[in-house]
Amino acid sequence: MKLVYVFDAYCGWSHGFSGTLREVAGRHPELPVEVVSGGLFTGPRRVPVREFGYVQGANAKIAELTGAEFGELYERLIADGSFVMDSEAAARGVAALRHVAPDRAAELAAGLQHAFYVEGRSLSEAATYRTVAQAAGLDADAVVAAFESPETQTAAHADFRRAAQLGVTGFPALLVVDGDSATPLAYGHATADEVDERLAAH
Template sequence: MKLVYVFDAYCGWSHGFSPTLTEITRRHPDLPVEVVSGGLFTGARRVPIREFGYVQGANAKIAELTGAEFGPAYERLIADGSFVMDSEAAARGMAALRAAAPDRAAELAAALQRAFYVDGLSLSQAATYRTVAGRAGLPAEEAEAVAAAFTGPDAAAEAQADFRRAAGYGVQGFPTLLAVDGDRVTVLAVGHATAAAVERALGAA
């Protein structure tokens, strides 16, 4: 059995779920975790953040329920409403990070969200992925390779493959945590969930 974590790096609820995922992976170090980008803000939804009037209210709710941090640098980034959340770019970056350290994908997904929601770094910039890789302890040459891969064809192809895979699992909300055992797929959590709740669902699976 493995866990499949379908998230979007620009999804505040995914950011809020990071501690839960971290705790589950700590409790089950032998359980493989695959991270799949879901593609929340693509196509017609790739617009300035001001067009999503619910963002600030939603973030307050996420912080209240999960303790997630939304830092001052993030608040400054989105303050004038012109920032565009581009999930295709974020998925390319996640693919580049995942390729560099596949066994640390869950950790890197959380670090990527922290880079945006706490540090206010755009996930559409190659430099962000260099920073995330460096902070994760990857050697400088690997961090440079991650930044270069962000704009390459392999990462673009992987991003599209992720979107198809998320759709194939029938995922309609982010984050979604799945337990996959052969052809059997069990939904462990959608949106907000505590580690205890996930643990109960995992036991039932």
């Protein structure tokens, strides 16, 4: 039995869920956590942030509900509306971090969201992964090499397919997977206590 966390590094609600995921993982060290990138902004949705008029309002709601931080450097990054959130690049980054430290995928996913939403770093740039890797005490050169290799593109697309196979259409989603059965524990927002209740009932 394991937990599967389907998220998108460019999803504000996923950023808001980081604290819950950390708490749930801490309470259940016996459950491995598989992290899957969902692919929110790919294909025709890979457009400048100005085309998503709801970003600021949604972020305010997320911060209010979850206590998640949206930093000044992030606000500056998206201020002119030209920044493009590319979920494929972010998924490649998740795959690179996961490749180097598979047992720390959930923690590193949260670190990636912190890099974007607090530090205002683009998840399309290798330098961001170097910074996240160094902060986590990982081999930064290995993470950057993985990010730039064709294998992580394959891994990103495999993640998108995995999310679809699990029936996940919105992010974040936390599921408990036992053999062939996948049971949702949280969609969008939930507290660690709520997740625990659902897990106990599973």
